[in-house]
Amino acid sequence: MKGFLHSYETCGAVDGPGIRFVVFMQGCPLRCKYCHNPDTWAPDKGQETTSEDLIEKISRYKVFMRNTGGGLTVSGGEPLMQAEFVADLFKKAKEHDLHTALDTSGVSSPELVETVLKYTDLLLLDVKSTDPQMYKMLTGVKIDYFYKTLELADKHGVEVWLRLVVVPSFTDKFEEIDKINAIKAKYSNISKVELLPFHKMGEYKWAELGLKYELEDTYEPSSKTMEELNRALNE
Numbered sequence: 001m002k003g004f005l006h007s008y009e010t011c012g013a014v015d016g017p018g019i020r021f022v023v024f025m026q027g028c029p030l031r032c033k034y035c036h037n038p039d040t041w042a043p044d045k046g047q048e049t050t051s052e053d054l055i056e057k058i059s060r061y062k063v064f065m066r067n068t069g070g071g072l073t074v075s076g077g078e079p080l081m082q083a084e085f086v087a088d089l090f091k092k093a094k095e096h097d098l099h100t101a102l103d104t105s106g107v108s109s110p111e112l113v114e115t116v117l118k119y120t121d122l123l124l125l126d127v128k129s130t131d132p133q134m135y136k137m138l139t140g141v142k143i144d145y146f147y148k149t150l151e152l153a154d155k156h157g158v159e160v161w162l163r164l165v166v167v168p169s170f171t172d173k174f175e176e177i178d179k180i181n182a183i184k185a186k187y188s189n190i191s192k193v194e195l196l197p198f199h200k201m202g203e204y205k206w207a208e209l210g211l212k213y214e215l216e217d218t219y220e221p222s223s224k225t226m227e228e229l230n231r232a233l234n235e
C-alpha cells in the first residue's frame, strides 16, 4: 500500500516507551498555533513509499526495539489522514511482534480511527486544551473528535497516554490540569499524562513557508510552572 511520509527517525526516545522507530506522516487538517512541523501540513507533499518497503526498513531495528521495550510509533502531521496506510503498516508490525503506538490529535472519522486502533497498542493522544473554545482557537477544529477517539480507545481497550503542550497564557492553567485529572478518573485505559513544555524550535519553518507565527512573543514555560503543574497532576 502507498503512503506519503514526511520523514522518519530510527532511535526516538520520547514518543512512547523504550527506543522507537518513529514515522512522521505527511498531511494534517489542524493548524495548531504552536506547531513545530508546519511543513507536514500539505497532504500532497512528502515522499511516496509503500508499507512493504517501510516495514522492511523498520524490521532491521527490531532486536534493538524489543531489547529496550520499544517499538514503532507513527506520528505526523496527523497520521489518521492516511489511516488505511497506517493500519496496514501496524498490521505488518504486529506480524513482526512489534509494539505499536499512534501519536495523534484523534481528528478523523470514527470508522478510520477504529481501522487503526485494531492494530494499536498505545495511543498517544494530544489534548491541546480541555476548554472547547481554547481548543478551537489553538487548533482550528472542534474538540469533539478528541473525546470520540478517547471513547473508541476505551471501547477497544487500547492503552492511552494523554499529552498536553503547556503554552504560557493558553494552557498553563490549573483548570486544565483539574479537567485532565477528571478525564483520567473516568477512563481506566489512561495510564499516563505527559505535560510537554511549549518550545519554538519550529518557528523558522513558519517563516520559510511564508506563514505568520502568532506566538512569536510567547516563551517556554518556566521549570517552576512545569513543576507546579506536574505536582497538581499527581495530587
Ligand code: SF4
Pocket: 028, 029, 030, 031, 032, 034, 035, 036, 037, 038, 040, 076, 077, 078, 105
Ligand atoms: S496536530 Fe500536530 S502536526 Fe498538526 S498542526 Fe497540530 S501540532 Fe502541527
